[in-house]
Amino acid sequence: MSNVTQDTAVRTSTFTRIFIYGLLILFAAYYLMPLFVMIVNSLKPLSEITSGNMMALPEVWTLEPWRQAWSKAQIGIEPTGLKPYFVNSLLIVIPAVFISTIIGAINGYVLTKWRFRGDTLIFGALLFSCFIPFQIVLIPMAIVLGKLGIAGSIPGLVLVHVVYGIGFTTLYYRNYYAVFPTELVRAAQIDGAGFFRIFWRIMLPISGPITVVSVIWQFTNVWNDFLFGASFAGQEQPMTVALNNLVQSSTGVKEYNVHFAGAILAALPTLLVYIVAGRYFVRGLMAGSVKG
Amino acid sequence: MSFLNIKNATKAYGDVEVLHKIDIAVEEGEFLVLVGPSGCGKSTLLNMIAGLEEISSGEISIKGKTMNGVHPSKRNIAMVFQSYALYPNMTVAKNITFGLEMHNVPKSECASALADVAKLLQIEPLLDRRPGQLSGGQRQRVAMGRALVRNPDVFLFDEPLSNLDAKLRVDMRTEIKRLHEKLKTTMVYVTHDQIEAMTLSTRIAVMFQGYVQQLGTPKQIYDTPSNLYVATFMGSPSMNLLPVDVVDGTDGSQFELKVGEQSTKTVELKGQRLPAGRYTLGLRPEHITDPESADLESCEYLTIESVVEVVEPAGADTFVTTKLQGISVNTRMRGDIEVVTGEVTEFSIDLRRLHFFDPKTELRVELEKVGG
Numbered sequence: 001m002s003n004v005t006q007d008t009a010v011r012t013s014t015f016t017r018i019f020i021y022g023l024l025i026l027f028a029a030y031y032l033m034p035l036f037v038m039i040v041n042s043l044k045p046l047s048e049i050t051s052g053n054m055m056a057l058p059e060v061w062t063l064e065p066w067r068q069a070w071s072k073a074q075i076g077i078e079p080t081g082l083k084p085y086f087v088n089s090l091l092i093v094i095p096a097v098f099i100s101t102i103i104g105a106i107n108g109y110v111l112t113k114w115r116f117r118g119d120t121l122i123f124g125a126l127l128f129s130c131f132i133p134f135q136i137v138l139i140p141m142a143i144v145l146g147k148l149g150i151a152g153s154i155p156g157l158v159l160v161h162v163v164y165g166i167g168f169t170t171l172y173y174r175n176y177y178a179v180f181p182t183e184l185v186r187a188a189q190i191d192g193a194g195f196f197r198i199f200w201r202i203m204l205p206i207s208g209p210i211t212v213v214s215v216i217w218q219f220t221n222v223w224n225d226f227l228f229g230a231s232f233a234g235q236e237q238p239m240t241v242a243l244n245n246l247v248q249s250s251t252g253v254k255e256y257n258v259h260f261a262g263a264i265l266a267a268l269p270t271l272l273v274y275i276v277a278g279r280y281f282v283r284g285l286m287a288g289s290v291k292g
Numbered sequence: 293m294s295f296l297n298i299k300n301a302t303k304a305y306g307d308v309e310v311l312h313k314i315d316i317a318v319e320e321g322e323f324l325v326l327v328g329p330s331g332c333g334k335s336t337l338l339n340m341i342a343g344l345e346e347i348s349s350g351e352i353s354i355k356g357k358t359m360n361g362v363h364p365s366k367r368n369i370a371m372v373f374q375s376y377a378l379y380p381n382m383t384v385a386k387n388i389t390f391g392l393e394m395h396n397v398p399k400s401e402c403a404s405a406l407a408d409v410a411k412l413l414q415i416e417p418l419l420d421r422r423p424g425q426l427s428g429g430q431r432q433r434v435a436m437g438r439a440l441v442r443n444p445d446v447f448l449f450d451e452p453l454s455n456l457d458a459k460l461r462v463d464m465r466t467e468i469k470r471l472h473e474k475l476k477t478t479m480v481y482v483t484h485d486q487i488e489a490m491t492l493s494t495r496i497a498v499m500f501q502g503y504v505q506q507l508g509t510p511k512q513i514y515d516t517p518s519n520l521y522v523a524t525f526m527g528s529p530s531m532n533l534l535p536v537d538v539v540d541g542t543d544g545s546q547f548e549l550k551v552g553e554q555s556t557k558t559v560e561l562k563g564q565r566l567p568a569g570r571y572t573l574g575l576r577p578e579h580i581t582d583p584e585s586a587d588l589e590s591c592e593y594l595t596i597e598s599v600v601e602v603v604e605p606a607g608a609d610t611f612v613t614t615k616l617q618g619i620s621v622n623t624r625m626r627g628d629i630e631v632v633t634g635e636v637t638e639f640s641i642d643l644r645r646l647h648f649f650d651p652k653t654e655l656r657v658e659l660e661k662v663g664g
Contacts, residue, residue, distance in 0.1 A: 183377035183450075186344050187438075191391030192365030201390075205381035 042066060042260035049256050065257035069265060073258055075245050082262055085242035089223060089269075091154050092238055096161035097218040103162070104169020104214060109203050111170070112177040113185045114195070123174060129167035134227050145232060152234025160232060161222045169214045176210040177203065212280035220270045239266050295320040295478055296341070296446055300350035303336055311336055311502045313350065318495075321476045327489035328499035328525070334482045335450055337499075341480060342371050342448050354445055365394070370439035371448040374455060376431045378423035378438075385410075385419040388437045409437045412471075429460045436471070449481040453488065465491060486526045490514065498522045516647075520654040523574050523647060529611065532580075532621040535651065536573045538566050544662050547573075550617050551596045559594060559643070564659040566648060571657065574647030577611065580623035586640035593640040600631050614639065 041049055042065050044058030071081035111123050141160060142151065150156035180203075188198045229238040237245075243266045247259045294317035303311040311333045318324050326334040339345040341352055343364035352359045359367055370391075378387050388409060389402045397405075410416045413433045423431055432452065439447055452468075453461045469492055472479055483489055489496050490510045498505045498513060498521070506518040517523035517531075524530045536547040545565040548556050586593050601620060602613040610625045623639055631637050648657045 181373075181375040181377060183373040183375050184379065186339075186342075186364075187371065187373060187377035188379070188390075189344065190342060190364045190369065190371050191438075192394035193390075197394070202379050202381065 038260045038264055041257055042264060044257060046253070046255055046257050065255070065261040066265075068255070068258045069246070069262035073246055073255075073262065074249070074252075075242050082239060082242055082246065082265055085237055085239045086265070088154065088233075088236050089239040091236075092157045092161065092229075093219060093222045093269075096158045096165065096222045097215055099158070100162045100165030100169050100218055101211060101214045103166055104171075105173045105204065105207060105211070106199065107166065107170040108173025108175075108177045109199055111174045112180075113182055113198075113203075123170070126167050126170045129164070130171065134164075138227075138231055141228075142232065152232065152236075154236050157228060157232055157236075157238070160228050161218075161225070164228075165218050165221070168217060172210050172214050172217070173207070176207065180206070209280055212277045216273055216277055219273050223270050294318055295322075295355060296480070297351075297353045297356075298337075298341070299352070301337070301340060301347055301352055302349045303333070303340060303345065304348040309348075309502065311340075314504055316497055316504065316507060318478060318480065320478055323472050323479045323481065323492055323494045325481045325483060325489040325493035325496050326499055327483055327486055327496055328505075329484060332499040333502045334484075334499050338371075338448055338450055338480060338482045341446070342369055343367050365391075368442070368445045369448055370442045370444040370446075371450065372432075372435045372439050372452045374451040376423070376435040376455075378431060378434055380423050383420055383422055384415065384426070384434050384437075387423065387434055388441050391438065391442050405441050405443075409441045412440065413437050428456050429464065432456065432464055436468075440475075445478065447477055447479040449479065451483055452481075453483070453485075468492060486528065490526070496526075498525060500525070516656065517574075518656050520572065520574075520649050523649070523656075527576055529577050529622045529624075531647070532575045532577065532616075532619070533649075534573045534575065534617040534619055534621070535570060536617070537570055538648075539568050540565070545659075547571075549596075552598050552615055557594070557596055559641075561643070561646075561659060563662050565662050566657060566659060570651055572649040572651045572654075574649060575621065575641065576645065577622040577624040579642040579645040580621065580639050581642075582625040582629055583638050583640045584629075585626045586642065588640065592643045594643055595638055595640045597636050597638055600633050600635055600637055603631055603633055612637075 037054060040057060041054065043061055043063070045060055045062055045064070048056075048059060069082055071083050072079055073081045075082065075085070107126070111119055145151040145156045145159070148156075148159075150159065184202065185198055188202055193201060223238075224240065225238070226240040226244065229241045230244075233241060243262050246262050296316075296318040298314055298316040298318075301311065301314045302309060314337060316324070326337060328334050336345060340347050341359075343359065343362060347360055354367060354369070379390065382390065385406055389406050392402045392405060406419070410419060413436060415430065415433050415437060418426060418430060418434070423434065426434065435452070449468075453464055456464060465488060468481075472492075481488075481492060489498075490513075493510055495507065495509055496513050497507045500521050506513055506522045513522060513526055517526065520533070524533070534549075536549070538545050538547045540546075541560055544561045544563050545568070546558055546560045549559050550556050583593075583595055586595075588595075598614040598616070600612055600614055602611075604611040604613075605627070608627050610627055610629050610631070612623045612625055612629075612631055613620050614623060615621070625631070648659070649655065650657055
């Protein structure tokens with residue numbers, strides 16, 4: 001009797017397994033379809049696309065669209081390609097991510113280990129900043145940037161992204177540090193370490209997982225930002241704005257293959273960050289959520 | 293002046309006072325245990341000695357120097373925490389020498405101090421590991437090593453054994469005691485476990501609701517508890533409390549003790565008296581025992597017959613519950629005794645070990661000698 005039931009159980013599980021995997025493969029294919037279309041079309045000459053073979057593999061394989069998108073395409077008035085804008089994006093993203101992560105870490109450290117009167121209020125206010133829609137702050141932000149004399153510049157955009165990022169990074173680090181006993185800081189105090197020494201020598205070295213989370217989150221958001229870039233960048237536009245200018249231009253022939261290549265170029269860095277640090281991302285999120 | 297002097301120390305958070313005018317003087321080499329239930333202020337007091345919490349009023353001094361406002365690292369103290377608080381990113385060796393490094397001690401001195409401590413605590417094979425790779429007992433040792441290496445004036449322990457399992461806790465307790473006997477350093481130890489307090493200390497401060505209820509040697513605390521709180525907190529199972537009406541007798545005071553449901557027995561306090569009135573009588577379980585275990589020769593036992601309610605064999609002892617004054621009382625008999633629930637058996641009460649408390653003030657009332 002037990003044999004029979006066991007047998008049935010095994011057979012059912014095999015069947016279910018096939019069903020589940022089939023479904024998963026189907027969905028994966030569905031989600032990967034756009035990427036497939038992008039990659040395939042970025043590797044063929046324009047004539048092949050306009051003749052209506054969007055889904056087919058290229059008959060003539062070419063990297064020319066990529067070269068075009070990177071260094072030759074007409075963006076705005078100059079035929080510079082996306083390269084200078086890619087550099088702009090890097091110049092914005094790297095300091096913005098670095099500064100907002102460090103400030104978030106210090107905030108989290110203070111809010112959990114050096115608690116003071118009204119700290120929950122401050123944390124609440126910081127959390128609140130996560131929920132403010134971008135559009136609302138555009139005009140006040142423009143005024144502030146103007147007053148500071150950094151309107152239309154890369155430092156201005158860095159400031160905007162840092163200010164917007166601090167809410168999230170503080171939340172991450174606060175929740176992460178809350179799990180570590182305050183006794184750790186007290187022990188270090190007795191050992192003779194001061195505020196910053198404890199931060200550098202003890203708190204930061206144990207912050208690996210949450211730093212990955214913070215960096216991925218900030219990198220993705222800042223890199224993908226379009227609104228702030230379009231509003232505040234002036235001449236030094238980030239990648240997203242340039243890509244829009246490339247794709248949306250209404251004069252001349254629409255070079256779909258170049259557009260596809262440009263779009264992939266714009267998405268590549270975030271993709272890379274996810275692939276390199278992705279598994280730490282989940283781990284870090286879990287670590288932070290053990291205790292609130 | 294004492295080595296560690298706590299004078300009138302008060303701690304208040306806003307309007308709420310959590311420690312009220314604490315006065316404790318600790319001599320050099322003493323092992324003082326602060327014991328009490330959670331929330332009694334014992335850890336706060338320890339943190340005030342460490343400098344991790346400010347003193348609202350009063351004074352704490354070490355070696356005659358006022359410590360109010362002095363940074364924890366400048367007090368020459370060391371502390372072992374309940375969670376061990378080992379730095380998770382550093383090796384055991386680094387954990388131990390971190391404090392020395394912060395105090396700019398030369399590398400060679402650090403190394404020799406580390407070697408000494410590692411040998412003393414037998415943690416030499418662990419020095420390259422990280423705290424995450426250690427067992428609870430090993431972490432405990434490393435935490436003690438970190439405290440020892442500083443060669444402090446005062447050691448502070450904040451419930452260091454609470455996170456260990458029962459067997460390891462007893463082993464580490466012995467080890468701490470041995471360490472104290474070897475080093476003769478002044479130690480202040482916080483615990484909620486009265487057995488730890490009794491076994492480790494040279495003196496105990498029993499704390500409750502922000503007051504020191506009694507300060508004394510373990511023997512003083514156990515044999516002459518100054519109030520009902522101390523009497524019931526120290527000792528396990530805890531002291532039995534019975535209401536009694538004391539009247540004047542022919543030779544000293546006496547009172548009636550109701551045994552079981554019907555019979556009563558007169559207890560005479562031969563040669564000793566109390567002002568007549570109602571008292572709370574305190575009787576420790578081990579002072580109500582079987583006649584064979586009692587030293588009847590001294591003739592200060594009262595033997596009664598009473599019905600056994602519950603029998604709890606505990607190996608070395610058997611705890612037997614019976615009824616006195618209509619209240620269930622715990623008694624302690626020898627381990628191999630054969631008593632049966634529901635049957636009558638003999639109990640001997642040690643009349644030299646009666647404790648009387650005023651039921652209103654809950655303070656201890658001492659017996660007076662008649663004609664003395």
